[in-house]
Amino acid sequence: MNAKPPTSLDVARLAGVSQATVSYVLNDRPGMRISDETRARVREAADRLGYVPHAGARTLRTGRSGLVLISMEDIPYGPLAVGMLEELDRELSRRGYTLVQYGARRLRGVPAARAWAELRPVAVLAGAGKLSRQALEVLRSAGVKAVIALGNQPSPVVPSVALDHEGIGVLAAGHLIDRGCRTLAAIVPTEVGLREMGERRLAGVQRVARARGVPLTRVDLPFREESAAALADLWRAVDGVFAYNDEYAMLLMAVLGDAGLTVPGDVRVVGCDDLPLAALLRPRLTTVRLDLSAMPSTLVQRLEELIAEGQGTPYRIDPWTATLVVRESS
Amino acid sequence: MNAKPPTSLDVARLAGVSQATVSYVLNDRPGMRISDETRARVREAADRLGYVPHAGARTLRTGRSGLVLISMEDIPYGPLAVGMLEELDRELSRRGYTLVQYGARRLRGVPAARAWAELRPVAVLAGAGKLSRQALEVLRSAGVKAVIALGNQPSPVVPSVALDHEGIGVLAAGHLIDRGCRTLAAIVPTEVGLREMGERRLAGVQRVARARGVPLTRVDLPFREESAAALADLWRAVDGVFAYNDEYAMLLMAVLGDAGLTVPGDVRVVGCDDLPLAALLRPRLTTVRLDLSAMPSTLVQRLEELIAEGQGTPYRIDPWTATLVVRESS
Structure with missing residues (x-):
């Protein structure tokens, strides 16, 4: 049902100018003297026909694209x-x-x-x-x-x-050890796309834990309540967890509560991202905030x-x- | 430092064919008989020069784009x-x-x-x-x-x-009233972009509340803990809240808990979206799930x-x- 799209030739005919002039006017090519009256006539013709310059064609001519x-x-x-x-x-x-x-x-x-x-x-x-x-x-x-x-x-x-993911792990681990934690765990998400970032954050935690002589357990965890709940014995054996991000921290805090463990009394927890949910959790979540502004x-x-x-x-x-x-x- | 991008003319010269032939081969234009040997030569020349057909130019010729x-x-x-x-x-x-x-x-x-x-x-x-x-x-x-x-x-x-946002409000309000709620509130976010959806969800809640003779308070709320906490008297005066979405429901449940109100004992709460956080909240959040699959x-x-x-x-x-x-x- 569509007619063929109008071309710059159609615009040129309607405006009574050459196709080159249409191109000069509509693509703002410099170095050509074209009167304001002619420019106006070309623009009006283009508007009447609904002609849109073609990004591709324009790039071919001007070599520029935004x-x-x-x-x-x-x-x-x-x-x-x-x-x-x-x-x-x-x-x-x-x-x-x-x-x-x-x-x-x-x-x-x-x-x-x-x-x-x-x-x-x-x-x-x-x-x-x-x-x-x-x-x-x-x-x-x-x-x-x-x-x-x-x-x-x-x-x-x-x-x-x-992004310096290792730096995040360093910050979190240093804080947990400063707070007195003596047995750390760090969560590495098993989700594709998250895992790599998790590995790098873990590397930062490892660096600090090693330097300060604190044992560290790596926990590969899918984002599933049952999976986190099944590790109750592990959570009981540590006193500080870097939870990879705030959502994992929320998951962890839910299953810790269900298992009768208190935060931070039994286990200290640190997230990452400072999502709105971090401040809404009870207890409110300590987290690494990335200022990307x-x-x-x-x-x-x-x-x-x-x-x-x-x-x-x-x-x-x-x-x-x-x-x-x-x-x-x- | 870049040389001028290679053109189809460069490809034509290298392959020893016409520019039209290059265009036919690289743009898969039908209706032309070109030997496999020529096609191979054109493709090889294009590869050697690093020539990429131009989406714009191709569209101009074939009228098609993906x-x-x-x-x-x-x-x-x-x-x-x-x-x-x-x-x-x-x-x-x-x-x-x-x-x-x-x-x-x-x-x-x-x-x-x-x-x-x-x-x-x-x-x-x-x-x-x-x-x-x-x-x-x-x-x-x-x-x-x-x-x-x-x-x-x-x-x-x-x-x-x-999306049928009114339908979400209808579902949530019907459920709250079925559960025995006699004084409802519905949250409308004040955030640009969310407000309009909030208004439409509210319209659904209003429809059901009116039909079933239950009073309804509209609560225009920014996503801020202080704002929700300042409304403690209002939350005390209702027994069911449709919280617009799961994140607002989490915000609401945090301030209800801080004010000494129990969920669902004092106030029943329904969210929307069934985000992962919904099942991680304690009590676990009732919510409207949108199946967009x-x-x-x-x-x-x-x-x-x-x-x-x-x-x-x-x-x-x-x-x-x-x-x-x-x-x-x-």
Whole structure:
């Protein structure tokens, strides 16, 4: 039922100008003297026909595009990630870029790069694991000016935003030992996507426990009440738990209560994220808060530098701080 | 530092064929007889140069694109919305489409449609409030085949996925009154984006309360412990609360406990969403569970119908069911 979409030729005919003039006017190409009257006539014709310049075609001619592509990753998006994406979107909008989140998350390497490149973005943000050297070549060939890797491990090929998960474990373990804990446990989630972050947080806990001579039990735990409840004997044998995050801490505190154990009397508990639920738990949850508020603006600044200067060497972008919020559970 | 991206002309020269042949081969255009040997030569040349066909240019020629654009909306994305988006992405991938989430969320109406249209998507999913009749014309002119509205109210111009929030209120209120509640309260969040959904859930509660002769107090509440705690006298005066969602229910149960009120003895509480935290609360939370599992596949089916048949008349797509999960809090 749709007629063929109007073309710039249709606009040119209606406005009585050349197709090149239409292109100059609608794509704001510099270096051409076109009268205001002609510009107005072209714009009016485009409006009347409902003509929309084509991002692709425009990029082909001008070599510029304002799209910043971020690949959807196979990690469970928590409230923090969602909030950061929203802020990144706003920050990019303010600077004249548009954020597009690209699906098809199975893709990685060269096939991923080819798919992303078809949109001719000016910049790409993607999981470090998806960015091979060859993939990067494809992106560069397609005119992508800036690539930043995301993830738990820095990328060896491009600048990375890599959260310092070990630092979280260090903070939590240090606090528990300071509070007098002598037998620690640390939860590592078994969920895909969470496990890797759990391993890295555990590494931080291990480092501190070893340095301070405190025994540590690693607990691989699915997010299920029955699984946590089945470990009642283990919880009885420790006096401090780093619960990976606030949701696991809530799970743990529920089964500790059911088993007749008190928090912090019998077991001190520390979470991570400072979700709203942390302050609503009874006892209120001690947790590691990640301040990511500087992340979106820092990320956009780095993007603009890379766009201006071309691809940078790998370095780590670390615009965040972790602080301990001490409440009642520890 | 990047050289100019390779063009199809570069590929044609290297392969010793015409630019048209390159286009036919790389864009899988039907109706041309090209030998396998030539096809292989073109593909090899494209690989060697790192040439990526341009989504935009390809769309211009073939009139087809596999992009399904969903606009990021100014609603707080809860875990349900994020999970659904991930499933939608997978479902679209299976059928050969690619989901792109488009930022710049301030845009609405014609400016939004123009921006989306530049990517030449085959389908657009966007908040009903963003889709004016004129916006729809812009999308149609740009070759968008299917448009589906999302939101709390059905769109008057295109098919809509509109969740039945009133139905949630009806379920919760009916259950509380069945359990013997004689003075109800319903929480309406004051947060932008949640308020509208809260109003519609309230409307369902009101309907049932009126029909069954039970007085109802509307409580406009920010998500803050102090605000909920300040209403202790109000909570003392009611015996059943529909708390809007599970997170508000957790907030409410924390302050009820602090005020010495028991759940469900003094006050019965019902949440909504059946988040993991619902079963972890003590007492365990009764909640309305939304089964959205059929949503992604239904949405993709409708999209494919609309793509095949052209824009449809407005109708309501309602592939979800709400059920009450009765636990200990009611």
